[in-house]
Amino acid sequence: MQTLGLRVLLTMASICVDPRFAAENGGEIERMKYVLVTGGVVSGLGKGVTASSIGVVLKSCGLRVTSIKIDPYLNTDAGTMSPFEHGEVFVLDDGGEVDLDLGNYERFLDVTLTKDNNITTGKIYQSVLEKERRGDYLGKTVQVVPHITDAIKDWIASVSLIPVDGKEGPPDICVIELGGTVGDIESMPFIEALRQLSFSVGQENFCLIHVSLIPVLGVVGEQKTKPTQHSVRELRALGLTPHLLACRSAQPLLETTKAKLSQFCHVQAANILNIHDVPNIWHIPLLLRNQNAHLSILKQLNLLSIATQPALDSWTRMAETFDNITNSVKISMVGKYVGLTDSYLSVAKALLHACIACSLKPQVEWIAASDLEDESKKSTPEAHAVAWKTLKNAECILVPGGFGDRGVSGMILAAKYARENNVPYLGICLGMQIAVIEYARSVLGRERANSTEFDAQTPDPAVIFMPEGSRTHMGSTMRLGSRRTLLQTRDCLTSKLYGNTDYVDERHRHRYEVNPEVVQALEEAGLKLIGKDETGKRVEVMELPSHPFYVGVQFHPEFKSRPRRPSPPFLGFIMAAAGRLETHLSFGQNGSASMSL
Numbered sequence: 001m002q003t004l005g006l007r008v009l010l011t012m013a014s015i016c017v018d019p020r021f022a023a024e025n026g027g028e029i030e031r032m033k034y035v036l037v038t039g040g041v042v043s044g045l046g047k048g049v050t051a052s053s054i055g056v057v058l059k060s061c062g063l064r065v066t067s068i069k070i071d072p073y074l075n076t077d078a079g080t081m082s083p084f085e086h087g088e089v090f091v092l093d094d095g096g097e098v099d100l101d102l103g104n105y106e107r108f109l110d111v112t113l114t115k116d117n118n119i120t121t122g123k124i125y126q127s128v129l130e131k132e133r134r135g136d137y138l139g140k141t142v143q144v145v146p147h148i149t150d151a152i153k154d155w156i157a158s159v160s161l162i163p164v165d166g167k168e169g170p171p172d173i174c175v176i177e178l179g180g181t182v183g184d185i186e187s188m189p190f191i192e193a194l195r196q197l198s199f200s201v202g203q204e205n206f207c208l209i210h211v212s213l214i215p216v217l218g219v220v221g222e223q224k225t226k227p228t229q230h231s232v233r234e235l236r237a238l239g240l241t242p243h244l245l246a247c248r249s250a251q252p253l254l255e256t257t258k259a260k261l262s263q264f265c266h267v268q269a270a271n272i273l274n275i276h277d278v279p280n281i282w283h284i285p286l287l288l289r290n291q292n293a294h295l296s297i298l299k300q301l302n303l304l305s306i307a308t309q310p311a312l313d314s315w316t317r318m319a320e321t322f323d324n325i326t327n328s329v330k331i332s333m334v335g336k337y338v339g340l341t342d343s344y345l346s347v348a349k350a351l352l353h354a355c356i357a358c359s360l361k362p363q364v365e366w367i368a369a370s371d372l373e374d375e376s377k378k379s380t381p382e383a384h385a386v387a388w389k390t391l392k393n394a395e396c397i398l399v400p401g402g403f404g405d406r407g408v409s410g411m412i413l414a415a416k417y418a419r420e421n422n423v424p425y426l427g428i429c430l431g432m433q434i435a436v437i438e439y440a441r442s443v444l445g446r447e448r449a450n451s452t453e454f455d456a457q458t459p460d461p462a463v464i465f466m467p468e469g470s471r472t473h474m475g476s477t478m479r480l481g482s483r484r485t486l487l488q489t490r491d492c493l494t495s496k497l498y499g500n501t502d503y504v505d506e507r508h509r510h511r512y513e514v515n516p517e518v519v520q521a522l523e524e525a526g527l528k529l530i531g532k533d534e535t536g537k538r539v540e541v542m543e544l545p546s547h548p549f550y551v552g553v554q555f556h557p558e559f560k561s562r563p564r565r566p567s568p569p570f571l572g573f574i575m576a577a578a579g580r581l582e583t584h585l586s587f588g589q590n591g592s593a594s595m596s597l
């Protein structure tokens with residue numbers, strides 16, 4: 001076996017196993033262990049972070065963990081959803097455009113997930129309807145139960161077996177997070193499928209953790225258990241009984257509150273976990289471990305005898321290091337979707353990872369790009385003044401990805417300001433295109449240079465439409481997922497930052513590209529377009545050697561940043577802001593650069 005020898009083996013003959021939930025191994029059956037995380041009372045409880053943290057604790061016990069996120073909405077994937085409404089669209093290696101919670105799983109568990117690890121109602125119905133059209137149901141009436149529920153169970157069974165940690169063989173445990181709140185109409189088929197799944201895989205292979213809220217009301221400040229009681233009752237009415245409760249609260253739960261929850265929710269007192277407010281999210285796995293969450297889960301899954309003690313030393317160091325950092329760095333983020341910070345969640349996380357490596361706290365100032373524009377001086381003078389004051393105060397400026405022309409002129413002004421004032425600049429995807437347009441306008445004198453995305457009639461197209469997919473459909477038509485960038489020289493910042501390499505593999509999500517016809521003129525004017533795709537046509541990386549740090553990347557390096565492995569362009573950007581880039585590079589070139597954590 002490839003899996004640390006922890007899988008539970010059952011002989012085919014001895015136990016009647018529903019084959020969908022087991023992987024075969026030479027006549028024996030390896031049972032997948034499922035941990036389902038549901039949510040109750042209100043949305044926004046941090047169910048994703050709780051589920052990822054549970055995964056971290058289980059992984060620290062020597063188990064191989066994968067995860068599935070269920071989003072009961074109808075969209076097939078998150079690709080067409082507005083970041084204003086739903087937060088960022090996370091992009092996977094395989095090009096999957098998925099819910100941002102998958103980013104939490106990848107970062108926390110250090111795994112690489114596939115698009116199938118995100119299940120939506122749309123995907124399930126699409127697969128069932130395709131089968132129906134093919135005639136696979138042999139004339140039967142196709143119904144939610146059993147056809148939709150079977151499709152959900154089959155999907156979970158097959159996806160849970162995909163290795164996600166670079167090792168061979170199926171993982172030991174699959175953490176399934178059910179999005180939404182128990183009782184939502186749209187999650188009903190999933191609840192029913194999960195109820196059936198719990199029954200088919202058996203007690204020892206299924207552990208349900210319900211995340212709930214314990215509010216404090218009134219002057220007396222009493223911790224209220226009733227909302228949790230109601231949501232557990234709702235869950236039980238649907239046929240699922242939680243084995244553990246993870247209760248969110250501002251302050252630690254009182255013993256009396258726990259006793260009440262245990263009695264009324266039918267959950268053992270030892271299995272009532274409390275996630276109270278903590279200074280940073282890396283404390284959550286530690287909080288769970290301190291309450292012996294792993295013992296409760298492993299006991300339920302009959303894995304106690306084979307799992308190891310949780311080893312969370314590096315998490316502890318990271319959580320504590322962050323608490324003790326006193327210096328900060330001011331980062332201006334000039335974007336379109338600044339109202340909802342989740343719209344740039346991975347960028348914010350990548351900045352955080354890079355800052356911790358530099359022993360700095362990120363002080364991110366969000367600037368709505370449109371507030372920097374000249375028009376805003378007349379329409380909203382105060383916002384305009386604040387935006388410029390913030391920008392000028394920043395130690396570094398980042399323009400992240402985006403779509404559509406809103407705020408583009410403001411982003412161009414920010415890029416120009418950074419270039420002319422030697423302020424470190426990192427342009428990601430749209431942010432790189434912006435820097436190229438600005439350079440074409442200011443340095444090449446092509447005043448109307450633009451992207452055809454914003455001005456289809458521009459006489460100077462600096463950025464043009466070069467889709468990999470369809471020109472007519474919006475869903476899944478972009479240049480998506482991991483693509484290779486070849487660096488034309490090792491004598492450039494990007495190569496040095498990535499460890500003196502000739503190529504980098506990063507994730508993409510875009511339709512437009514720097515116009516190959518302007519590359520030569522830009523290069524002659526000093527802008528180096530040193531990274532190209534394998535055809536040599538698409539520009540992937542831009543650097544301005546005469547500037548301390550003026551870097552643009554067509555890809556999204558933020559998606560592969562990890563807490564203890566910050567993304568190289570982000571690390572270089574923060575090092576430059578802190579005036580430590582050169583030291584970092586000479587240190588790194590000796591092959592000795594390592595994180596202090």
Ligand code: GLN
Nearest residue numbers: 401402429430510511512
């Ligand atoms: N809108 C630009 C494009 O499609 C940039 C996309 C992005 O920033 N992700 O190419």
